[in-house]
Amino acid sequence: MGKSSDTRYIFSTGDLYQKDFSIVFRKEDGNFYLPIKDTRELYCFNEITLSTKLLQLLAKVGIVVHFFGYYENYIGTFYPKEQLLSGRLTVAQALAYEQNRLKIAGPIVKGIAKNIHFVLYHYYRHGKSELKDYLDWLRKDVSRLADAVGDIKQLLRIEGEIWARFYQTFRLILPESFAMNKRVKRPPDNPINALISFGNTLLYTKTITEIYHTHLNQTISFLHEPAERRFSLSLDLSEVFKPVLVYKTIFDCVNNRKITVEKHFDKKLNYALLNEIGRKTFIEAFEERLNQTFEHQTLKRRCSYKQAIRLDGYKLIKHILEGKNFVPFCMEDKK
Amino acid sequence: MLTGTVVNYYTHCQRQCWLFYHNLNLEDNSEDVRIGKVLHELKKQGKEEIALDGIKLDKLTAEYVTEIKKSDADLAAAKAQLEFYLVVLHDKGIIRKGRLECLEKNKQSKSVHTLMLTEGEIEERKVQYRQIEEFLNRELPPPPIRKPICKKCAYYEYCFI
Numbered sequence A: 001m002g003k004s005s006d007t008r009y010i011f012s013t014g015d016l017y018q019k020d021f022s023i024v025f026r027k028e029d030g031n032f033y034l035p036i037k038d039t040r041e042l043y044c045f046n047e048i049t050l051s052t053k054l055l056q057l058l059a060k061v062g063i064v065v066h067f068f069g070y071y072e073n074y075i076g077t078f079y080p081k082e083q084l085l086s087g088r089l090t091v092a093q094a095l096a097y098e099q100n101r102l103k104i105a106g107p108i109v110k111g112i113a114k115n116i117h118f119v120l121y122h123y124y125r126h127g128k129s130e131l132k133d134y135l136d137w138l139r140k141d142v143s144r145l146a147d148a149v150g151d152i153k154q155l156l157r158i159e160g161e162i163w164a165r166f167y168q169t170f171r172l173i174l175p176e177s178f179a180m181n182k183r184v185k186r187p188p189d190n191p192i193n194a195l196i197s198f199g200n201t202l203l204y205t206k207t208i209t210e211i212y213h214t215h216l217n218q219t220i221s222f223l224h225e226p227a228e229r230r231f232s233l234s235l236d237l238s239e240v241f242k243p244v245l246v247y248k249t250i251f252d253c254v255n256n257r258k259i260t261v262e263k264h265f266d267k268k269l270n271y272a273l274l275n276e277i278g279r280k281t282f283i284e285a286f287e288e289r290l291n292q293t294f295e296h297q298t299l300k301r302r303c304s305y306k307q308a309i310r311l312d313g314y315k316l317i318k319h320i321l322e323g324k325n326f327v328p329f330c331m332e333d334k335k
Numbered sequence B: 001m002l003t004g005t006v007v008n009y010y011t012h013c014q015r016q017c018w019l020f021y022h023n024l025n026l027e028d029n030s031e032d033v034r035i036g037k038v039l040h041e042l043k044k045q046g047k048e049e050i051a052l053d054g055i056k057l058d059k060l061t062a063e064y065v066t067e068i069k070k071s072d073a074d075l076a077a078a079k080a081q082l083e084f085y086l087v088v089l090h091d092k093g094i095i096r097k098g099r100l101e102c103l104e105k106n107k108q109s110k111s112v113h114t115l116m117l118t119e120g121e122i123e124e125r126k127v128q129y130r131q132i133e134e135f136l137n138r139e140l141p142p143p144p145i146r147k148p149i150c151k152k153c154a155y156y157e158y159c160f161i
C-alpha cells in the first residue's frame, strides 16, 4: 500500500503550478519538482499562490491539500471532488448514526483508554508507580462504564474524564517546563498545549486524507456531533490514534530534548507557539512514527500506522455494511 | 444493469463482484492503477472504444469482437466477459465470434483464444445473467473466502480486516 512517504510539506512562500505532468513549486532560491506519482498529500504552512488549473490536476489525481495560517492555525483542506462514493454505503452510514450510534462511539472511547494504557504502562514499568490507580481504572473500569451508558452524553462524560486524568499524569512524565495544569485549546497558552494542538491537528488532517481514500462520508460522525466540523468523522477516527501517534511523539521529543522550550518556541509569543524549527522537528518525528510499520495481527502483513488509520475506515465500512463488530485500532493487539 | 466487468468479476469472485457493483471499488488504491488512470485522463485522445448497453468493445470486425487483456491470469473470467458481449450483440442482430487476446501469457500455451456460442448456449447464458442480477440485489455481499487470488486482490484488506 503506497510509498513510505507520499506527503510533502511546504514551509516557504512560493507559487505552485502545473508543468507537463508535474507539480512545480517555485520559491526564491529555485524551482522544485514534485512528481505526481509520489505525491498523495500536500501541507502548506506558508503563503502559497496556486491556480485553478493546478487544482484541476490535483482533483483529477486525487491529491489532498491542507492549508495552515502563519500561526499554525488550520485553515482548511482542498478536498478533491472526484472521490469514491457508494450510494448504498452513504445511506447505511446515515442509518447507523440514527439507530446505532453507541455501537461505534462506545468502542472508540474504549479504544482511547486502551491506547493510553499502552503508552503510560511504559512509564509505570520504569518506576512511575503513582500511575497505578489511573492505569487500573483504564483497564478495568472504563470498558464496563462505557458498556453501561444509555446515551451519547454519558459516554462523552467518560471520555472527558479519561483525558482529564491523562493530562494530570504529565507532571509525572514530563520535565517541569512542559508539565501542565489545564488543557487550553484555542489559542494554546503554554508549550505543552501548543504541541498537543499542533499534533492533534496534524493527525486530524492525516485522517481526512485516509478517509478520502475510502467510501465513507466525512460529515456523518458518531462520537462527535456530525455538525461539529466539516470532517467530523475524522475527529472520530483519529481519537484512538492520539495516544500512540501524537502523545508518544510529544513525550519522545520532549524527554529526549529534541524539542526544548528555549529553542523551539516563539519567544515573542511567550512560548505559546512552536517556531519554524520546532514545527519542522515535530513534523519529522511525527512522520517517522506514522511510517513505522508493525506486523498486523489480522492481516498477517506489515502495515504502517498511517495505513492503520485507513484500515479503521475499512472496519467502519464493514460494520456499517455487513454488521461486523467495530473495534478500532488497539496498540497492544496490533490490529 | 449488467456490464462486462461485472460478469467477469462474478466468475472471478462473487464477493468482489457484489462490492464492485455497489460502487465499493477499491481498485484505485493501487498506485499503478491510479497513475494509469491519470495518464489516461490527461491524454484522452487516441484509441477509440465502441460503447453500447454496458459493453465497451476493444475492436469489432466483420467476423470478430475482440477483447484485449493484459494477462491470462483468469481466463475463465475473461471468457465469460467476452461471451457476455456476444450475447448483447446477438440481441442487436450482430452475430460475431469472440476473440480474446492476452498481451502476456503466463498460464496458457497460446495468447489468442477464439470462441463461439450456439443459440442454445446463448439462451443458457441469459438465464445465468438473470441469476447474477438477483445475486446483486441481495442485501449483503457473500463473506470472503480465502483463496490464492485474494493475495493480490485490491479488496484484500477490506475483506480480511
Ligand code: SF4
Pocket (backbone or CB within 6 Å): B013, B014, B015, B016, B143, B144, B145, B146, B147, B149, B150, B151, B153, B154, B155, B156, B159
Ligand atoms: S480478497 Fe478474496 S474474497 Fe475478497 S474480493 Fe478479493 S478475491 Fe474476493
